[in-house]
Amino acid sequence: MANRLLGVISALPEELAHLSDLSGEQSLIGGLPFWRGRIADRDAVFVESGAGKVNAAIATTLLLDRFDCRALMLCGVAGGLDPALGVGDVVVGIGNTQHDYGVLKEDSFLTIQPGSRPSLGEDPTPGYPLAGPLAARLREALTGLVLEPLPETVGAGRRTPAIHFGTILTGDIFVNSERTRQRLHAEFKAQAVEMEGGAVxxxxxxxxxxxxxxxxxxxxxxxxxxxxxxxxxxxAVAARYASQVAHRLAPVI
Structure with missing residues (x-):
């Protein structure tokens, strides 16, 4: 857990802004900036990966290979899929699934695990579930945490965001379609969609x-x-809420 060097990945600078002061030693590798720093009194390496699965995969490989990180955390924003959730809610992934890797048929798309070969008998079931003991530690670490109400300037009402555990989908697509949102939620029972987690x-x-x-x-x-x-x-507002949760979780990953 805390004795492992933690790698922290965010796609955008706004998402990193509340995680660390990023004042430590900086390295530029493969065009990506990496910083040494701390989060919740834990040593970490931070990287601004850029959006998308390839960028995230490059950043992850470098964290594991060059910096010897042995625990990883992503922190940032996502689009909501579950209509029961609202803007400002935070989702902690108990599973990460790439929704855009698979077999395209004439009238449907079959999602499979990236890199799997079903013809050779390999399990094509998509997704990378979180280990049960880790999920339990995360839930315990968030006990009692209450997020502040949304600023009125957001325009979503004076609601207080909630914290949820659920499936997060990943794809190289910015989803701005109600039909697609409904399909992804129905097919995967997922709560959120973004562009990096499944690749990491x-x-x-x-x-x-x-x-x-x-x-x-x-x-x-x-x-x-x-x-x-x-x-x-x-x-910027959403990134701040995510960072508050991330600071509580970092010590137990």
Missing amino acids: AQVAHRWGADIPVVNVRCLSDLAGAESHLDFRAFL
Whole structure:
């Protein structure tokens, strides 16, 4: 747990802003900036990966290989899929699944585990579930944490965001379609969708089954065409909520 060097991945600078002061030693590798620092009194390496699965996979590989990180955390924003959730809610992933890898048929798309070969008898079931003992530690670490109400300037009402545990989907697509939101929620029973977590989980799984990956996401929009909130306008607020949860979880990963 805390004796492992933690790698912290965010796609955007706004998502990193509340995680560390990023004043430590910086390295530029493969065009990506890495910083040494601390989060919740734990040594960590932070990286701004850029958006998308390839960027996330590159960042993860470098954290594991160059910096010898043996625990990983993503922190940032995501689109909401579950209509029971609201803007500002934070989802901690108990599973990360890539929704855009699979077999495209004439009238459907079959999602399978990235890299799997079903024709050779390999299990094609998609997803990287969180280990039960780790999930229990995360839940315990968040006991009693209450997030502050949303600022009125957000335009989503004076609601107090909640913290949820659920499945987070990943794909190289920014979802802005109500039809797609409904399909993804119905097919995967997932709570959120973003563009990095599933790739990080895939690389970590290849590196070793004992490398935990914790994905913390604040819902910055509802991933549907009718969302009245501007992603850029709410990004900084959503990133701050996600970081509050991340600081509570970092010591137990």
